[in-house]
Each structure stands twice: as structure tokens, then as C-alpha cells.
Amino acid sequence: MEGKRIQHEGAQANLSGEVAQELDFYRIRSTIASLAASDEGKELLLAREPGSDEAQIEQLKALGREWSTYLHSVRPQAILSFPPVRGLFPLLGKEGAQLEQDQIFALGIFCSSQEKARSSLTAAAESLPLQELARLAAGMPSLADAQRDIFSVIDSSGEVRDLPQLRAIRSKIAALHKEIESTIRRYTSDPQLSAALQSTVPAYKAERELLAVRSDRRGAIHGIIHEVSASGQTVYIEPDEIVRANNELIQLEFEFQSELRKIFRELTARLGGHRESFSEAHQTMLLLDASCAAAQWQSQVRGIFAERCDLAQEPPAIRGARHPLLGDKAVPVDICFMDGKKVLVITGPNTGGKTVTLKTIALFALLNQAGFPVPAEEGTRLPVFSSVFADIGDEQSIDESLSTFSAHMKRIAQMAEHADSRSLILLDELGSGTDPQEGGAIAMAVLDMLIARGSFVIVTTHHGILKNYGYTNRSCVNASVEFDTGTLRPTYRLLMGVPGESHAIDIARRSGLPDNVVAKARSYIASEQADVSSLIKGLTAKHMELDALMQQETSRAAELEAKELRLHEREIRAKEKEIEL
Incomplete structure (x- = not known):
């Protein structure tokens, strides 16, 4: 699935690109990529886009879950860092090709890393449930012969070994170095020449060892002048x-390098027999590296890999969702759709968390379809969408001279053209930016159209008429961001099944609006909204009662389970005493 993307006509119709950027998918992807052990693993992750191939998505998540099991065990690190090697494979076995020393060493490191991963995972699979990881490890071709060939030429530090072909030349080079150093030392230690030398430390110019001599005393030493300083001194x-010794040394160095190139060419040719094995093992190693990085991020954010969701069998559910960019400030949110209800209408006051909730759901969908974990709790299940459309924010399109409302309508028109039953639609403040009555009518008509298409829709709104729409339409479910009426501050919790109030007048009073203005405002809406507000307050109270009852029921169930466990323990002790008697 690496590198694949779902193409769709129209702006923001992809699972990648602008919509992924707007939902912060790429920021999270970069964070995960930074955890890869290799640079090529990091590149692979940075190229990964959300896909729609369910089998590939499930394989990536299965690998991530198993890596999580491995990482939480006491097993040693299985994926060791290795340098980029993909570009070297085409050279292996190619006529006349020759790898350089550092390239050969890079292949050797890769062989060692691959063998470490293969052996570590195979051994761990004997005691841990690592079926997919063990399968990949077992399927990797062995590079033992290639590794043996490489490290017969270089050692574990990347230096060329003392090979028979090089030993005689190295011995002659060492002898010449010793002869030259002895001669230079004789000059530098001669008291009669101390006044002629600028330094007792020899200089190296053009790979030759030379003496630094004062220009006015150059006649004191017979030899060849190779260079004059900039000052002329x-x-x-x-x-x-x-x-003579320096000339011989240069000749021997040339012979040494020629012999070394011959050895490297021969090794490059031999490694050609392992080219396909290198390529196959490399692909598997990058997959292992990438999936291990995803599991590491899962541990950092205390997340999970979402369960598969078959919409024909059950609705999606997200438990304890936390937007990863909010860190510890994120308030866990539960979003549970109901059977047959594919439209979620979220209402409530500004800054209450409606848009964050909307973005969190959509981001989770993209992360899940890239095979990444999500910061949520077990029990989270997500379907696979073929496309994601987003209309978030209120930026005006200056280039096209569009108002906020016109820009919204243009994006929604593109959605209307391409949305289908496997689309996820995000609509932030649907129907805003125009006359409330007309905006509400358009919003309901848009939702009617998307319901007919069978799309999954998440919409945030302030329109009271959409709260009623959410109740009367069997395909919709209302939700609201909770608001503490005592402190007049949002709690950022999402209440499913309950529409929210805007609390605009209460917030205005707290913000300092004169009491007489606040009172006048209340009188204007009293006759129109009293019944609806009363209904919402009643529903919210019922929701809190239900939460309390559920907590009591959970406590009673825990007490009953504890009593049963104590009774079972007493029975075991009684049987043990009988056996002793």
C-alpha cells in the first residue's frame, strides 16, 4: 500500500492531498516517520498515504499490533539502523561495476541488521503471538553468504582486512614510510640545521613529506623545492x-589502490548472485522498520490499532478519542454511531470543541487507512472510506472573489458531484454565512442528498432547525459538546443523543454585556425558544442520570464479581485441605 493513493475527481476528494493536510495527517505522519530506525524506512513512511485496500490496511495494523507486543516484552531491539542501500542493488553483478569501500560496508551493515531482525523475531515468535512478524522473518531470504563475502574483505569497522593480495604491498609501503620518517627525523634533529628550519614538524604537500625551510637558508638543504609560502618566507x-623513496611510495600506493579496486570489482561481481535476495530482503526490512515505528508512536500516545468495522454488521465506534496534537490537554471523547444512523449532527457553543471533534473523527479515519494507530481506547472500530471530503473553516477565496458562503457552497457542490456510500463528509458550521432561514433550508436539503447517497456525514451547526432535523430524521443522531452552566465554560465532552444550546446570552452576560441588554435579548427569544431549551435541559439531565445509573451498575457488577472470586478462592482452599487430610 506504500505510496498508493485513492484518486477522485474534484478538489478535496482524495484521501490524501489538501484534505489530509487540513486534517493534520501529514504532521502526525512526520512524527511517526521520525521513529524509524533507517533513513529509507523514514522515507517510506513519509510517502505513505491513506488507502482503501482493506487487506493491506489490516496487514499493516496486524504488524503494528504484534510489534507492540514485542516492544512491551523484554526482548532486545530487533531493528537496527542501517544506511541507505537501495541505490546499490543495480550495480551488483553489472559488468565493469565496482562498489566503493563505504558502499560495501553499507551493504555489510544491512546484512547484519537483516540477520538480527530475522533471528530476533523468529526466536520471539516461540513465546509471543507474532504470527505475521514471524511469517515475514521466515520469508526473508538469507544473506549469510553475501555477508560472509563482504566481511572477508572488510572488517566490522569498515576497514580493509590484511588480505594476502595486499600484504606484500602494504609491507613495502610501511618500510618506505619508516625510511622517509627516519631521514626526515635526521634533518629535524640536526643542531646545525635548526637555524635553517622554520619548523621541526614535516609538511605534507602533494602526498610527499617535505621540510619547511627559511627561504634565506634554502641552500642549507639540497633537494627539490615543491612550494613557496604566500609570504615568501x-x-x-x-x-x-x-x-627516490617518495617516488617509490607513490608508485606502491598506486599499485595498492589498483589491487584494491580489483578486489572490490570481483566482490561486486560475486554479490550480483545475491541481487534479488538483497532487493527482497530490503523491501521486507523497510516494512518491518515502518510498522515498528508506528507501534512506537502507539506507545507514546497510549493508542490502539482500530478494529475492523463491517458496516453491514455494526456501526463505527470511537472510544476515548484524543486528538494527538493536543497532547495531555485533550479530553477523551466517545463517538458511537447507531445502526442505520450515518449522520452525526453536533451542536453547542463556540469554543466548545465541535470542530476539534469533527477533525478528530476524520483524522482517525485517515490514520487508520494508512495502517497507523489512533489515540483511543480498545473497542474503537472504523470502516474503510473510499474518499474524504471536508468543508472546514471560513476562509474566503480572494482569488475567485467568493464570499464565505459562496466558498462553502462551491465545496459542497463538489461533494454533491462525487460523494457515495463509502464517502466520509465533514461539514463545519453547515448553512452559516447567510440568512439563517435560508441557510437552514439549504443545510437540510444538503443532508437529504447525502443521506440518499448513503454517505457518512459529520456536521457541526448553530442552526436550531437542524437540531429538530436530527431528531425527526431516522438516519441522523444528535450530539452536543457539554457546557457547564455554573462556570459558563465548555467541558469538551461529547454527549451523544443530546442537542446543544449555544448559551450565547449567558456568555454575553458573563463577558460584561449590560444587564438590561441581556434581559431584552431574553425577552425577544422567550416565546420562540422556551420549549426547545426546556427540552434540551431535560434531555441533558436525563443523560446525566443515565451516566450515574451506568456507573452504579458497573460498581455493583464489580462487587458481585469480587464476591464470586472470594467464594471461589474459599472453595479451592477447602479442597486443598481435604486433599491434605
């Missing part, structure tokens, strides 16, 4: 006694 002389 120093000349660099190669004494006649070491000219």
Missing part, C-alpha cells in the same frame, strides 16, 4: 635522499 624542500 618559507620554501618546502624534498631532500634528495628521500626523493
Whole structure:
């Protein structure tokens, strides 16, 4: 699935691109990629887009779950860092090709990392439930022969070994270095020459060892002048006694490098027999590295890999959802759809968390379809969508001279053209930016159309008429962001099944609006909204009662389970005493 993306005509119709950017998918992806052990694993993750192939999505999540099991065990690190090697594979076995020393060492490190992963996962699978990881490890071709060939030429630090073909040349080079150093030392330690030398430390110019001599005393040392300093005060002389040795040294160094290139060419040719094995093992290693990075991020955010959701059998559910960019400030939210209800209408005051909830649900869908974990609790299940459409925010399109409302309508028109039963639609403040009556009518008509298409829709709104729509339409479910009427502050909890009030007048009073203005405002809406507000308050109270009853029921069930456990323990002790007697 790596690199795949679902293409759809029209703006924001993809699972990737602008809609993924708007939902912060790429920010999360970058964080996960930073946890990869290899640079190529990081590149693979940075190229991953949400997909719609359920089998591939489930495989990635299965690998992530198993990695989570491995990482929480006492097993050693299985994926070790390795340098980029993909670009070297085409050279293996190619006529006349020759890998450089650092490239050969990179392949050796990769072989070692692959063998470490293979052996670690195979051993761990004997005691841990790692079926998919063990299958991948067992399916990787062995690179033991290639590894043996590589490290027969270089050692574990990347240096060339003392090979028979090189030993004689190395011995001659060492002898010449010793001869040259001895001669130079004789010059630098001669008291009669101390006044002629600028330094007793030899200089290296053009791979030759030279003496730094004062220009006015150059006649004191016979030899070849190779260079003069910029000030003209120093000349660099190669004494006649070491000219021959330096010439021989250069010749031997050339022979050494020629022999070394021959060894590297022969090794490159031999490794050609393992080219396909390298390529296959590399693909598996990157998959292991990427899925391990996802599991590490899961641990960091205390998340889970979402369960598969078959819409024909059950509705989606998200438990304890936390937007990953909010960190510890995130308030866990439960979003549970009901059978046959594919439209969620979220209402409530500004800054109450409606848009964050909407973005969290959509971000979770994209993360899930990229095979990534989500910061939520067990029991979270998500379907696979073929496309995601988003109309979030109120930016005006200056380039196209569109008002806020016109910009919203243009995006919604694109949704109307492409949405289907496997689409996820996000509509923030649907029907806003125009006359409330007309905006509400358009909003309901849009929802009618999307319901007919069978799309999953999450909509936030302030329109009171949409609260009633959410109750009267069997395909919809209302939800609201909870508001503490005592402190007049949002709690950021989502109440399913209960529409929300805007609390605009209460907030206005708390913000300092004169009491007489507040009273006048209440009188204007008293006759129109009293019944609806009373209904919402009653529903909210019932919701709180239900929460309390559920908590009491959970406590009673826990007490009953504890009593049964104590009784069972007494029975076991009684039987043990009988056996002793």
C-alpha cells in the first residue's frame, strides 16, 4: 500500500492531498516517520498515504499490533539502523561495476541488521503471538553468504582486512614510510640545521613529506623545492635522499589502490548472485522498520490499532478519542454511531470543541487507512472510506472573489458531484454565512442528498432547525459538546443523543454585556425558544442520570464479581485441605 493513493475527481476528494493536510495527517505522519530506525524506512513512511485496500490496511495494523507486543516484552531491539542501500542493488553483478569501500560496508551493515531482525523475531515468535512478524522473518531470504563475502574483505569497522593480495604491498609501503620518517627525523634533529628550519614538524604537500625551510637558508638543504609560502618566507624542500623513496611510495600506493579496486570489482561481481535476495530482503526490512515505528508512536500516545468495522454488521465506534496534537490537554471523547444512523449532527457553543471533534473523527479515519494507530481506547472500530471530503473553516477565496458562503457552497457542490456510500463528509458550521432561514433550508436539503447517497456525514451547526432535523430524521443522531452552566465554560465532552444550546446570552452576560441588554435579548427569544431549551435541559439531565445509573451498575457488577472470586478462592482452599487430610 506504500505510496498508493485513492484518486477522485474534484478538489478535496482524495484521501490524501489538501484534505489530509487540513486534517493534520501529514504532521502526525512526520512524527511517526521520525521513529524509524533507517533513513529509507523514514522515507517510506513519509510517502505513505491513506488507502482503501482493506487487506493491506489490516496487514499493516496486524504488524503494528504484534510489534507492540514485542516492544512491551523484554526482548532486545530487533531493528537496527542501517544506511541507505537501495541505490546499490543495480550495480551488483553489472559488468565493469565496482562498489566503493563505504558502499560495501553499507551493504555489510544491512546484512547484519537483516540477520538480527530475522533471528530476533523468529526466536520471539516461540513465546509471543507474532504470527505475521514471524511469517515475514521466515520469508526473508538469507544473506549469510553475501555477508560472509563482504566481511572477508572488510572488517566490522569498515576497514580493509590484511588480505594476502595486499600484504606484500602494504609491507613495502610501511618500510618506505619508516625510511622517509627516519631521514626526515635526521634533518629535524640536526643542531646545525635548526637555524635553517622554520619548523621541526614535516609538511605534507602533494602526498610527499617535505621540510619547511627559511627561504634565506634554502641552500642549507639540497633537494627539490615543491612550494613557496604566500609570504615568501618559507620554501618546502624534498631532500634528495628521500626523493627516490617518495617516488617509490607513490608508485606502491598506486599499485595498492589498483589491487584494491580489483578486489572490490570481483566482490561486486560475486554479490550480483545475491541481487534479488538483497532487493527482497530490503523491501521486507523497510516494512518491518515502518510498522515498528508506528507501534512506537502507539506507545507514546497510549493508542490502539482500530478494529475492523463491517458496516453491514455494526456501526463505527470511537472510544476515548484524543486528538494527538493536543497532547495531555485533550479530553477523551466517545463517538458511537447507531445502526442505520450515518449522520452525526453536533451542536453547542463556540469554543466548545465541535470542530476539534469533527477533525478528530476524520483524522482517525485517515490514520487508520494508512495502517497507523489512533489515540483511543480498545473497542474503537472504523470502516474503510473510499474518499474524504471536508468543508472546514471560513476562509474566503480572494482569488475567485467568493464570499464565505459562496466558498462553502462551491465545496459542497463538489461533494454533491462525487460523494457515495463509502464517502466520509465533514461539514463545519453547515448553512452559516447567510440568512439563517435560508441557510437552514439549504443545510437540510444538503443532508437529504447525502443521506440518499448513503454517505457518512459529520456536521457541526448553530442552526436550531437542524437540531429538530436530527431528531425527526431516522438516519441522523444528535450530539452536543457539554457546557457547564455554573462556570459558563465548555467541558469538551461529547454527549451523544443530546442537542446543544449555544448559551450565547449567558456568555454575553458573563463577558460584561449590560444587564438590561441581556434581559431584552431574553425577552425577544422567550416565546420562540422556551420549549426547545426546556427540552434540551431535560434531555441533558436525563443523560446525566443515565451516566450515574451506568456507573452504579458497573460498581455493583464489580462487587458481585469480587464476591464470586472470594467464594471461589474459599472453595479451592477447602479442597486443598481435604486433599491434605
